[in-house]
Amino acid sequence: MDAKNTTHRIGQTGPVEKQTGIRHLFAAASYSLGGAKRLIGExxxxxxxxxxxxxxIxxxxxxxxFFQxxxxxxxFLLMMAFEAINTAIEEIVDRVSPEISEMGKNAKDLGSFAxxxxxxANGVYAAYVVIFDGFMN
Structure with a gap:
């Protein structure tokens, strides 16, 4: 078995063969859905x-x-993606460095800043559309 075609999953003892073709598509969708479920918890x-x-509204x-x-x-999709990455950073930092460290704090702060x-950006754009394009016209 080729090393680049295997991965490890939590709770499994050996490498798992990666899916290919349409199975890969369904597996990837399943992982994305899991991420969305995790993110909704934030x-x-x-x-x-x-x-x-x-x-x-x-x-x-x-x-x-329509363009607006x-x-x-x-x-909003970009914000969702950044929020997901920020959550991933926070979870990794908490797992790898459960004690409080300056480096861990910096990583979390940078993710939060992003x-x-x-x-x-979302707020400014929404305000522009509503105030200047909507009510001023």
């Missing part, structure tokens, strides 16, 4: 979902264009 992510829903009220909906959806940048 309070920050749930708050971001609520903010996105509020932005969509505001877009409906002001009559946003698409741009907001893309920004999320903040996208939260601000």
């Amino acid at each position: 309070a920050a992510f749930r708050h971001e979902l609520i903010a996105f829903a509020a932005a969509m 505001a877009f409906i009220i002001v009559g946003a264009t 909906y698409v741009a907001m959806a893309i920004l 999320c903040l940048c996208l939260i601000v």
Whole structure:
């Protein structure tokens, strides 16, 4: 068995053969669904979902264009991705370095800052669409 075609899963004693073809697609979808389930457990992510829903309602009220909906959806998907990466960083740091360390703190803070940048981008764009494109027109 080729080493690059194997992986280890938690609770298993030996390498697991990687799926190929359509099975790989279903396996990858399963892993992504697991990540989404894990992410929904994060309070920050749930708050971001609520903010996105509020932005969509505001877009409906002001009559946003299709492009504006698409741009907001893309920004939100980016924020979801960054939130997932931030959560992964936090979990890895907690696993590898359960004691408080400066390096672990820095890693978590940087992940949090990346999320903040996208939260601000989402908020600024939503405010622009609602205030300047919606109510000012």
